[in-house]
Amino acid sequence: MDDRGHDVAPAVETTADEIAAMEIRGAATIADAAAEALAIQAQRSDADRPDAFERQLRAAAKALYETRPTAVSLPNALRYVLAGMDGETVAKLRASIVDRAGEFRRDLDRAQSKLGSVGANRLRDGDVVMTHCHSTDALACLEAAVEDGTEIEAIVKETRPRMQGHITAGQLREWGVPVTVIVDGAARRYLDRADHVLVGADSIAADGSVINKIGTSGLAVLARERGVPVTVAAQTIKLHPDTMTGHTVEIERRDEREVLDEEARAAITDGVDGVDDGLTAENPAFDVTPPRYVDAIVTEHGQFPPETIVTLMRELFGETVDEPWEL
Numbered sequence: 293m294d295d296r297g298h299d300v301a302p303a304v305e306t307t308a309d310e311i312a313a314m315e316i317r318g319a320a321t322i323a324d325a326a327a328e329a330l331a332i333q334a335q336r337s338d339a340d341r342p343d344a345f346e347r348q349l350r351a352a353a354k355a356l357y358e359t360r361p362t363a364v365s366l367p368n369a370l371r372y373v374l375a376g377m378d379g380e381t382v383a384k385l386r387a388s389i390v391d392r393a394g395e396f397r398r399d400l401d402r403a404q405s406k407l408g409s410v411g412a413n414r415l416r417d418g419d420v421v422m423t424h425c426h427s428t429d430a431l432a433c434l435e436a437a438v439e440d441g442t443e444i445e446a447i448v449k450e451t452r453p454r455m456q457g458h459i460t461a462g463q464l465r466e467w468g469v470p471v472t473v474i475v476d477g478a479a480r481r482y483l484d485r486a487d488h489v490l491v492g493a494d495s496i497a498a499d500g501s502v503i504n505k506i507g508t509s510g511l512a513v514l515a516r517e518r519g520v521p522v523t524v525a526a527q528t529i530k531l532h533p534d535t536m537t538g539h540t541v542e543i544e545r546r547d548e549r550e551v552l553d554e555e556a557r558a559a560i561t562d563g564v565d566g567v568d569d570g571l572t573a574e575n576p577a578f579d580v581t582p583p584r585y586v587d588a589i590v591t592e593h594g595q596f597p598p599e600t601i602v603t604l605m606r607e608l609f610g611e612t613v614d615e616p617w618e619l
């Protein structure tokens with residue numbers, strides 16, 4: 293039972309917990325898992341009436357939505373799947389959700405491989421690409437380049453505090469790409485060797501601002517100073533429709549122990565009375581890169597200067613701003 297008294301399948305609660313704990317992470321992967329969870333909810337629902345079934349689906353969507361606030365791919369996925377809920381019987385409603393979730397997940401895969409080819413076109417033999425965090429959309433561009441036979445190298449920022457750069461490094465090495473891992477603070481020095489900065493996005497606002505892992509905006513500013521172009525690889529489910537009507541994107545703040553764990557805290561405060569009281573750590577998980585620091589947003593519909601992304605956003609979303617469970 294969720295807090296409103298509707299039955300949410302335990303598997304959905306598990307997915308929600310895994311997203312909140314970042315065992316499932318990255319905007320595209322979260323969207324995929326959320327769509328799958330709605331299909332599971334539909335399959336396992338014990339509702340005997342259509343209205344009860346619909347309430348359960350909306351409760352499941354709400355439980356999933358409340359896990360992480362910044363990646364808009366999550367509400368976009370939930371909205372898309374629920375918008376396809378159709379039928380006068382529980383059996384028909386169930387089938388409509390399962391089909392729609394399947395279609396969403398297939399489209400997600402197709403969009404990623406399409407944007408990969410678009411992004412790969414920006415890369416030339418011998419290019420060195422600097423990455424931040426771990427983005428499957430950004431990696432799709434590098435994978436397509438490798439498949440085209442383009443010789444690239446990567447400089448991978450480790451991305452404190454969760455070190456998602458290590459996932460990127462592992463994936464690139466699997467594809468045979470030479471990788472140099474650097475600490476985040478070394479970015480400016482190593483930009484001298486880079487031909488591109490390539491990152492993903494959790495959300496893209498109507499003015500072309502890019503919301504991505506904390507440190508992206510600093511990297512983009514440094515890249516501009518060094519004359520290195522910044523490419524953002526983002527499927528259109530990363531476009532944030534609410535920002536067309538002035539909504540701002542909430543930046544997730546995570547547990548300060550990710551930055552300063554108990555051992556590190558104890559080492560700082562060791563033996564000095566009262567030191568601990570004034571010691572805090574802050575842990576915003578994302579930041580906002582203004583459009584002037586971004587050269588191109590690569591999507592499955594082609595690449596766009598950030599300032600023009602609003603046109604695509606209007607075309608794809610209209611003015612939809614309802615929350616998924618209010619449709």
Ligand SMILES: O=C(COP(=O)(O)O)[C@H](O)[C@H](O)COP(=O)(O)O
Nearest residue numbers: 317318319320427428429492493505
């Ligand atoms: O910022 C992150 C992940 O943050 P976290 O690790 O906190 O989820 C990624 O760059 C985007 O989500 C895009 O990823 P993708 O391209 O895979 O959607």
